[in-house]
Amino acid sequence: MDLVDYLRVLRHRWKIVAATLLIALVAAWVTTSVAAVSSGDTGSLFRATTVLLNTGTVESLGLNNLETAGQLVTIGDVPQRVRDKLETQESAQSLAAKIEATVDVTTGVVKISATSPFKDRAEDLADTFAVELIGFLIDRKATNIATQVASLSKQLEVLAAAIRAADARVARSIGSDQALAITERDAKIRQYGFVYEFYNRLSATAAEPGQLQVLQQGEGLPVARSGFTAPRSRSGRLMLGGILGLMAGAAVALVLERLDTRIRTREEAEESFALPVLAEIPSFGHGDPSYTIETVAHPSSAATHTFRLLRGGIIQEARLQSGWEENGEGRFSGTFLVTSSSPGDGKTTVVANLAPVFTEIGLSVMILSCDFRRPEIHKYYRVSNQRGLVDAIEAADGWRILEGMNFRTAVREVRLVPSGPVPQNPGELMSSDWMREVLREARRSADVVLVDTAPILAASDASNLLPHVDGVIVVSRAGKASTEVAQRTTEMLRRLGATTLGLVLNGVRSGSLMARGYYEYAGDRPASRFSRFMHRTRRGRTPTNGAAKAGDGQPAKPVRPGAQPEPGKK
Secondary structure, three states: OHHHHHHHHHOOHHHHHHHHHHHHHHHHHHHHHHHHOOOOOOOOEEEEEEEEEEEOHHHOOOOOOHHHHHHHHHOOHHHHHHHHHHHOOHHHHHHHHOOOEEEEOOOOOEEEEEOOOOOOOOOOHHHHHHHHHHHHHHHHHHHHHHHHHHHHHHHHHHHHHHHHHHHHHHHHOOOOHHHHHHHHHHHHHHHHHHHHHHHHHHHHHHHOOOOOEEEEEOEEEEEEOOOOOOOHHHHHHHHHHHHHHHHHHHHHHHHHHHOOEEEOOHHHHHHHHHOEEEEEEOOOOOOOOOOOOHHHHHOHHHHHHHHHHHHHHHHHHHHHHHOOOOOOOOOOOOEEEEEEOOOOOHHHHHHHHHHHHHOOOOOOOOEEEEEEOOOOOHHHHHOOOOOOOOHHOOOOOOOOOOOOOOOOOOOOOOEEEEOOOOOOOHHHHHOOHHHHHHHHHHHHHOOOEEEEEEEOOOOHHHHHHHHHHEEEEEEEEEOOEEHHHHHHHHHHHHHHHEEEEEEEEEEEEOOOHHHHHHHHOOOOOOHHHHHHHHHHHHOOOOOOOOOOOOOOOOOOEEOOOOOOOOOOOO
16 A cells, blocks of 8 residues: 555545544543642652661671661561651552662662652652661561560579579589589589570660661652653643544554455456446535436536546447447447446446437437336436336237337437336346347347346346347446455356446545546536535426426426536526
8 A cells, every 4th residue: 555545544534533533632631630730740750869878787687688678678567667657648569669779788888769750759758768667677676686585584594493403402412413413503504604695695785776877868859761751731641642543543544444345446446346447436416316317417527527438438348348340320339238236336327327428429329227126217317117128028029029118318319218017027027038139129229228237146137138238337336345245246247258348436435536636627516515505405496407307297308418508407
């Protein structure tokens, strides 16, 4: 995909991009409102570092190594003590997440750093964590010493009782027994002395001040943020949300475009159908929902120009593929079947608008309404469908089948054979010998015969006529048929041996480069919403084309192909 293709995708799916952008802007607004920025918060970060120095031995701290002191800063009881000291609602884990402790074993220095958007807050956190670490170590040391002192006190009591018992044995003993009792008593006395000395040392240690002291209190200094930081102001967040929303919307649009297999462009149509695109018909109608023949009502519109291109494409392809021959007067002639993949592609609209442009070059046209299931072509030309082709075939007696069934229309040199009532067996009628005779008779009556049939994938009726026409024209509506449907259509036509001239891509958006170029070149512009509204309000008193209004019961006045409408009429 090149840049033009990407722009086309974004234009086609602009609603998704707009919705994603709106969601992103709302999210940016809500997050800014929920986390409102206070007046003291400028968006900067401050870091304060409190320095501690161990002036004694590690054992004096009651620890095995100094690294343990650094670990105790952010785990255990120290963060909870800080939370209680600051009387904050913030959790101990959240406070600990703002702290970083480093230890230098060689110098005995412990650094506690705190980070916060507020200078005072960073300083308070660093100093409080340092003080509470010292307090925790002191309390922990005192608890350990008290436990050991209590244990030594019990040992001294036991040894004192043993010494008294040994003295009593010495007094009772004589000779060698007395000497042994003296030896045991002296051992107890020496053991008592060792325990008593350790007892006194521990008692003295408990009275000593802590060896870990604050060397330098924390001072908040600004810190440059690394990497990307979301803006904290509302305008900044809205701008960021808009950029991210546009990027996300474009990404979603491109993903959906990749997943969407519907055919919208000429390139996609030619690749999927494996057929040349004879013309791209833009959407038209000018806001009028009635059955209007665009090529008669608006001879200078972009759609009319594309139907003229379609006419030229059909003639050119017929020359190349069908080996067509000129009629006796040296004019172009041929019978062409118009079908589509499925209902709603606009094949009948194409037939109705294609017939008048053939008359512009002096050719006579006959339209055969062979869509027996859902006939509509008669509505465009305001011809009654009470009797038609079905009646003619069923009543055929070997004479001219179409005698009295080919009706003149309001468009000069265009005649129409309506389908008539819906038969019970459309396929049998289409495959009958009388239907082939109808085609031969139509060829003798007009230069160009256009056969409007049912969609090829919806009904098999058209398959019976394929070998008896000079060419098949496939109509597909842009944005409707999928790649799979297109491939099935082409494969079916190939298996049935059809001479397929090409594809008509119908309903191309009028904003495309192709259609816009036609409008600008022709000096015509797509009708605005206001003009379409005014057109609808005037519809009751001005006819929309040269055809007679339905139900007026009067024959229509012929309209010369390419002629301008009378003043005051459209």
